[in-house]
Amino acid sequence: MGRLMHDKYGPSLLRARHDEVAVTDEATTELSSFKSRSINFKIAFWDPEVNGLRYMKTLIYNLAAGLSDENWKRLRRIGNRTVGDPFTITYNGELVCMDYLRSVLELDFIARDVELDGARVLEIGAGYGRTGHTLLSNHDLREYHIIDLPQSLKLSQAYLRTVLDDEQYAKVRFTSVADVDERYADTEFDLTVNISSFSEMKPETVDEYLKLIDQRSRYFYIRDAVGKYLDGSLNGNTEQPEVIKMALSAGKLRDVIDIHDSHDVESHGPAFVDAYRPGSGWTCVANAWAPPWSHYWQALYGKK
Numbered sequence: 431m432g433r434l435m436h437d438k439y440g441p442s443l444l445r446a447r448h449d450e451v452a453v454t455d456e457a458t459t460e461l462s463s464f465k466s467r468s469i470n471f472k473i474a475f476w477d478p479e480v481n482g483l484r485y486m487k488t489l490i491y492n493l494a495a496g497l498s499d500e501n502w503k504r505l506r507r508i509g510n511r512t513v514g515d516p517f518t519i520t521y522n523g524e525l526v527c528m529d530y531l532r533s534v535l536e537l538d539f540i541a542r543d544v545e546l547d548g549a550r551v552l553e554i555g556a557g558y559g560r561t562g563h564t565l566l567s568n569h570d571l572r573e574y575h576i577i578d579l580p581q582s583l584k585l586s587q588a589y590l591r592t593v594l595d596d597e598q599y600a601k602v603r604f605t606s607v608a609d610v611d612e613r614y615a616d617t618e619f620d621l622t623v624n625i626s627s628f629s630e631m632k633p634e635t636v637d638e639y640l641k642l643i644d645q646r647s648r649y650f651y652i653r654d655a656v657g658k659y660l661d662g663s664l665n666g667n668t669e670q671p672e673v674i675k676m677a678l679s680a681g682k683l684r685d686v687i688d689i690h691d692s693h694d695v696e697s698h699g700p701a702f703v704d705a706y707r708p709g710s711g712w713t714c715v716a717n718a719w720a721p722p723w724s725h726y727w728q729a730l731y732g733k734k
């Protein structure tokens with residue numbers, strides 16, 4: 431290294447090191463897979479193996495750059511988005527994270543067909559509560575109900591208590607799965623929401639929730655995976671075999687697909703729409719690919 435350092439047109443110290451370490455004699459004559467190996471990471475200047483956060487931030491940045499004016503307004507209306515210290519980028523002076531970007535895209539899809547002001551909304555599987563936070567910050571909802579497992583309920587209770595003001599928080603109701611039938615014997619919901627949640631449940635549990643939605647809701651919005659995948663390179667081959675087995679058997683949509691093949695994903699869209707239709711009396715109002723995740727689909731159903 432440094433051999434050409436004093437030549438007029440020689441490399442910098444940095445490039446000389448790249449050449450010594452990655453763009454080696456051996457690597458420059460092996461063309462069979464060089465574009466996915468370290469030689470190309472010092473030529474094309476991207477490296478998926480160590481740069482997960484760089485790509486996440488790049489993705490957030492690009493999504494932020496493509497947000498419509500209406501979605502920027504929706505995002506700005508959501509206060510306290512940095513509680514919990516998310517990974518953020520700054521775009522036009524606004525701190526932006528992946529979760530609330532997805533939330534405004536989801537709201538955008540729902541609000542085209544559902545009147546949210548005055549609505550009583552149910553969410554099944556709310557995680558920390560970003561969807562309720564987003565809807566309550568953008569619409570004058572009547573009530574926001576969350577059904578969840580006890581651990582997530584603790585988290586969403588603590589989180590929503592922190593990010594919402596008193597008036598908004600007073601509209602939130604938390605119900606543990608053990609109390610669902612008793613609690614919701616006769617409540618009517620304008621909209622039920624389920625995001626990244628049915629795909630991790632037992633198929634028969636999903637059917638029970640679909641029955642509940644059929645009986646109690648007017649609209650149903652779902653955003654979730656169209657299938658499973660078996661590509662260890664996507665998680666560094668770190669997942670235990672038994673966890674992979676559990677993931678493959680959860681949910682109703684269990685075809686193993688190439689999640690980064692648009693034809694494969696699109697061809698599973700109709701099965702997604704069929705699987706999550708709450709009953710025969712429902713029509714699918716809209717369905718589409720659900721960016722940014724390549725293998726996610728979204729559908730809004732309405733009771734006829």
Ligand SMILES: C[S@@+](CC[C@H](N)C(=O)[O-])C[C@H]1O[C@@H](n2cnc3c(N)ncnc32)[C@H](O)[C@@H]1O
Binds near residue numbers: 556
């Ligand atoms: C991957 S998280 C998604 C959270 C949230 N919807 C989001 O998109 O940010 C899955 C959620 O589904 C909930 N969940 C899983 N199984 C459930 C069940 N049987 N009944 C209700 N909620 C469940 C989990 O507790 C968690 O809140």
